[in-house]
Amino acid sequence: MRNTARWAATIGLTAAAVCGPLTGSSAIAAPAAPDSLYAPSALVLTIGHGESAAAVSPARAVTLTCAPGPSGSHPAPALACAELRAAGGDFEALASGTGNVMCTKQYDPVVVTVDGVWQGKRVSYERGFANECLKNSSGSRLFAF
Template sequence: MRNTARWAATIGLTATAVCGPLTGSALAAQAAPDSLYAPSALVLTLGHGESAAAAGPARAVTLTCAPGASGSHPAPALACAELRAAGGDFETLASGTGDVMCTRQYDPVVVTVDGVWQGKRVSYERTFANECMKNSSGSRLFAF
């Protein structure tokens, strides 16, 4: 009788040791998210006027940064890299100063950014005095 109990305990421990990790990994595989990256997908628009509501978009591009850079933006990889380096702060990118001299002509240009950045909903609007001022920020994000 002692051998039967010993064999039962041995078989039970062996089954637990062999099948336990398989069961745990199967459960972990079922609970795993679809992606390891938080979504980052943006729509950027450009319009002529003092506000997005008054201007209406003249151009629009898409930008997806996670898991890889893509979209209709002319330089998605550079724009995503700039945005990551700025910590997702659009104002920092729009306020940059380039070595460009612009006229004081007032012909307002408005850019908007709407979408999701690293899993968080974002909405941004900035009006520049003219197209040259927009381009003088030096940011590839707004160069479309």
């Protein structure tokens, strides 16, 4: 008889735990566990010669994955990911930084693009520069490939 009572109590508590959230009661259900411990961060960066990405085909392209760890075909993935994290994912802040570089006023337009996912959010970025020197003058490792 004792086993029957124990089984009845176990089954009753299990049913309440499983079916309770389905009844629409005001009890707060525990949130679902995340699929992973980090938000995905995987990007494709391109450089092309021209005024806009729509008008040119990329001359170079690299991949950059920052989570769970830095990797990809980018020449300095750890530095690029660290810069991007420090900037809070703001590509414009990294592209418009000023370094101590003097550039000529030669007009040979270069366009960089970033497409992918940054910390779980879809991102798409495009920035044009008058020449390669101005692109590199920001001092950012993100666009140095």
